Amino acid sequence: MSDTARGTSRRYGTRPTMKDVAARAGVGLKTVSRVVNGEPGVTPDTERRVQEAITALGFRRNDSARILRKGRTASIGLVLEDLADPFYGPLNRAVEEVARSHGALLINGSSAEDPAREQELVLALCARRVDGLVIIPAADDHRYLAPEIAAGIATVFVDRPAGRIDADVVLSDSFGGAQDAVAHLIAHGHRRIGFIGDQPRIHTAHERLRGYRTAMVAAGLPVDESWVSLGPTAPERVRSAATTMLAGPQPVTALFAGNNRVTVTAVRVLADHPRPVALVGFDDFELADLVNPAITVVAQDAARLGRTAAQLLFRRLDGADDAPRRMEIPTRLIPRGSGEIPPAES
Amino acid sequence: MSDTARGTSRRYGTRPTMKDVAARAGVGLKTVSRVVNGEPGVTPDTERRVQEAITALGFRRNDSARILRKGRTASIGLVLEDLADPFYGPLNRAVEEVARSHGALLINGSSAEDPAREQELVLALCARRVDGLVIIPAADDHRYLAPEIAAGIATVFVDRPAGRIDADVVLSDSFGGAQDAVAHLIAHGHRRIGFIGDQPRIHTAHERLRGYRTAMVAAGLPVDESWVSLGPTAPERVRSAATTMLAGPQPVTALFAGNNRVTVTAVRVLADHPRPVALVGFDDFELADLVNPAITVVAQDAARLGRTAAQLLFRRLDGADDAPRRMEIPTRLIPRGSGEIPPAES
DNA sequence: CTGAAAGCGCTTACAG
DNA sequence: CTGAAAGCGCTTACAG
Structure with a gap:
């Protein structure tokens, strides 16, 4: 009687409990x-009565309470730079697939390339006691995470390495990919090659610049510092950098774009430029083959990056406690036309 | 003494508590x-001693426990179709931004367009007691959610309506956008216009087809059923549909592509086609202006879709309990070239 | 096969 | 200003 009363008089927002x-x-x-969790040792008759009560009350087990008691939350956090960046879409999906296959939910957040926001978000996830974290770092100092990792929150960094902390890392081969890109342009006759990359404190930007320099040096070519521009990837900044390199008496004849956002703006600038200029971009993207000329890129396997990182995370959660690993995923040069344009006569 | 012992002998994975x-x-x-939550009524000296203990032990409040006691989890779930689909990137980010501004975390999951998977995921989120849900539905029957909504989990559907349940919905104007697209092609002289869309059980596909038919009828044009093809948006299927419409003695002279995935494949098919064919695609995408010809699209404002849905959700969480709303976000036709190609002489 | 008691790590409602 | 007790909704460890 009082059960029914409680059931029907339940105010909006209050749910029935096991009690x-x-x-x-x-x-x-x-x-x-026992019934809710399918444990053995309940007579069919008892089970039926419990099931009826569950249905009648609309009971659904509160997993938050369960989690508190069990210790593991069956959830992992993924912190990336921008949920809207198409580069991270496949990575995000790959992490989700792996999480799903392990019965875990995925909590997602963006750092917006802001170290303070990254830390705030990561620590909020730790406070929720996620089992593990996959982090595309914005910060370059992750000592703030040491106590959390020591306390058992498995952590894998992906796309960029951890700063000042020894942790698992899964990276693309930015250095090798950049070397390939620049060597490709040199092989097509270019000697004055510009590089427009992301902010220098971002590891991938730094590595790609290193690959650029190494390839130039290996070919015995000098690098004029006016050919190199690192900074924010906002269209205005990239546009102005490209315009500068393409002007003057000794303009660059080819551009190497440090990531997908730079490439997109570079393509726009070059479309309006009077002379043909070769272009190789880091990161592949949709329709790169349909632009005219089709865009030659160094493709990263973003899905593989995400999958590898998530698998490593769950291996840690399953107890693997060998030394932190650094895994490198190869890149692939895809010639499509823009990277094979010869230098314009000047 | 015993505190210190407990502190240092703590095994990996066990964290200090308030106790x-x-x-x-x-x-x-x-x-x-009180100290952890910044509540008043603690002498500076006491506060200092507590802070010292917190630092020494590496204490971080367990928000799972806090949540259990407080009732609200300060987290919302977002269920979409595919985390890797670039269309959902801006929507995802917009939802995250709104969640963040309300101090809530975002749990993300994909349904992979599978109704059973959607339900499984949604109910898992309900079991975690998320405060609210933003759902891009794959299913067409959401009666399974009624008890959860009644129990207080705020729910907003976005991009597609809820099925067999009265709930808040935020949609793009698919019908109007499709009408605009087809009217645009008709205005440029086309009479035989093909429509390739997503599976008919998907609401947006259905609405866009309706817009197509309405525009044709309004112009007094007949619709040959061979000009309409709905189905999965896999490249092979779209390619074969397009190829069929473009063959024969009376081929279509223009195509209206029902979403971004269809458009991409259509562009590829048309690039290899001997005669010029006009194309308007539903959904805008990066570099649409750099393909040759640049692609005319009906653009949806995905970010606004997400923002509107999330804001509505938090308004519900703040207590707004007026009748479920249906909000419509306008679309915008962007002429770029492909939609202004005149019909080829046949 | 079944259930009462204790406890997960916090907050709430009170009492000093 | 401070803290002991009860309780959030479950699971664990036991006892019958």
């Missing part, structure tokens, strides 16, 4: 728990 | 709670 189900079914709390 | 902090600081549990 309510137990009362209605006339059994103990533990018996309800 | 540990209280013991070490020589204060009561509630005092620790």
